[in-house]
Amino acid sequence: MALNRLVLNNFRNIGHGELDLAGRVSLFCGANGSGKTSLLEAVHMLASGRSFRSRQSQSVIRYEQPSLAVFGRLDSGITLGVEKRRDGQGRIRINQSAAESSSQLAACLPLQVINSESFSALDGGPSVRRQLLDWSVFHVEHSFSMHWKVYQSALKQRNAVLRRGKIDSNFLAPWEHQLLQSGEVVDALRRRVFDLLQSEFARRLQDLPSEVFADLKVSYRSGWKRELSLADALEGAREGDLEQGFTRVGPHRADLRFSIHGQPAHAVLSRGQQKMAVCALRTAMASVMDSGEKPVFLVDDLPSELDQTNQALFARWLRACASQVLVTGIEANTTAAPWLALDGPWGAPQMFHVEHGEITNVGYAADR
Numbered sequence: 001m002a003l004n005r006l007v008l009n010n011f012r013n014i015g016h017g018e019l020d021l022a023g024r025v026s027l028f029c030g031a032n033g034s035g036k037t038s039l040l041e042a043v044h045m046l047a048s049g050r051s052f053r054s055r056q057s058q059s060v061i062r063y064e065q066p067s068l069a070v071f072g073r074l075d076s077g078i079t080l081g082v083e084k085r086r087d088g089q090g091r092i093r094i095n096q097s098a099a100e101s102s103s104q105l106a107a108c109l110p111l112q113v114i115n116s117e118s119f120s121a122l123d124g125g126p127s128v129r130r131q132l133l134d135w136s137v138f139h140v141e142h143s144f145s146m147h148w149k150v151y152q153s154a155l156k157q158r159n160a161v162l163r164r165g166k167i168d169s170n171f172l173a174p175w176e177h178q179l180l181q182s183g184e185v186v187d188a189l190r191r192r193v194f195d196l197l198q199s200e201f202a203r204r205l206q207d208l209p210s211e212v213f214a215d216l217k218v219s220y221r222s223g224w225k226r227e228l229s230l231a232d233a234l235e236g237a238r239e240g241d242l243e244q245g246f247t248r249v250g251p252h253r254a255d256l257r258f259s260i261h262g263q264p265a266h267a268v269l270s271r272g273q274q275k276m277a278v279c280a281l282r283t284a285m286a287s288v289m290d291s292g293e294k295p296v297f298l299v300d301d302l303p304s305e306l307d308q309t310n311q312a313l314f315a316r317w318l319r320a321c322a323s324q325v326l327v328t329g330i331e332a333n334t335t336a337a338p339w340l341a342l343d344g345p346w347g348a349p350q351m352f353h354v355e356h357g358e359i360t361n362v363g364y365a366a367d368r
């Protein structure tokens with residue numbers, strides 16, 4: 001799925017922008033504060049209904065304007081629209097009809113983001129990594145979101161009973177039954193997708209220096225002790241859960257662990273090596289999807305932290321798993337270099353110059 005056309009109104013410092021994205025690779029170059037990241041942020045909003053920088057959509061709306069709007073057309077002909085108002089109201093439209101939820105946007109336009117926040121896959125909390133795994137599970141196993149919703153609603157109900165301190169297990173039984181049924185399915189789907197993800201991740205690590213990356217391992221933690229069934233784990237935890245007032249075991253505590261020689265990977269790898277590990281993970285996530293559903297990648301400031309060899313390697317990984325890439329960088333020649341080494345449409349990036357929120361198409365890098 002690729003984005004052919006993008007129209008923005010009042011998105012941070014971008015008053016109005018209309019872009020036709022023709023190639024596989026679009027590069028947005030310009031000085032600090034010109035609006036490059038805002039443009040990627042707008043695409044993210046189109047694909048998820050929210051910003052990747054701010055929880056408050058009000059802060060994304062251009063100063064002194066009442067609302068923002070982002071519109072996109074995909075190569076399949078599907079149109080997406082997101083509008084946010086300063087009073088907190090908003091609209092999501094798919095093919096000009098109101099959408100029920102923002103997850104419908106994600107199903108239309110799968111997206112991967114590489115930016116300065118991406119390091120949290122290694123050094124952030126478990127919820128970040130759980131969301132990454134679940135992104136893949138959501139796109140590979142289409143029943144996942146239904147089972148996960150049932151699980152989360154049963155978890156909420158069980159936690160509400162625990163907080164009331166009801167020790168009669170009759171109060172917990174119906175929610176535990178639902179929790180077990182949906183939880184076992186969620187775990188099974190995650191395991192299946194994790195196995196695919198792990199082998200794609202390992203394949204990419206083989207392209208990196210073996211003295212460092214041969215020992216980088218990723219493992220899946222289900223959220224309860226490996227040797228127990230979920231039923232036994234819940235039962236064993238019940239007394240402590242009642243004391244604490246919440247459910248301490250289950251798929252909502254799942255995690256991925258990245259380690260080297262038993263140490264957390266972020267404590268061992270250099271910053272550039274961490275970025276390549278994240279790029280390997282994100283491209284592995286993309287490659288486990290059906291080939292017809294390849295995601296769009298947003299890469300904010302590709303050259304930062306990566307030397308030329310790693311930038312070129314990442315560009316090759318992307319070519320194999322992405323439908324389209326939108327990349328930002330400060331300097332045009334540096335940002336274009338890793339792409340110019342590729343063949344075909346990937347080797348002819350479309351260039352945009354960004355200045356004070358104005359976005360100008362300046363042609364193809366190969367022709368300049």
Ligand SMILES: Nc1ncnc2c1ncn2[C@@H]1O[C@H](COP(=O)(O)OP(=O)(O)OP(=O)(O)O)[C@@H](O)[C@H]1O
Nearest residue numbers: 012013032033034035036037038059060061062063
């Ligand atoms: N709500 C808003 N309304 C208008 N301008 C805003 C708003 N929020 C942020 N800005 C401004 O928008 C500009 C664009 O920021 P952005 O992060 O997109 O720049 P950038 O080109 O990615 O810069 P850098 O190279 O420094 O990362 C900044 O000057 C910022 O101060």
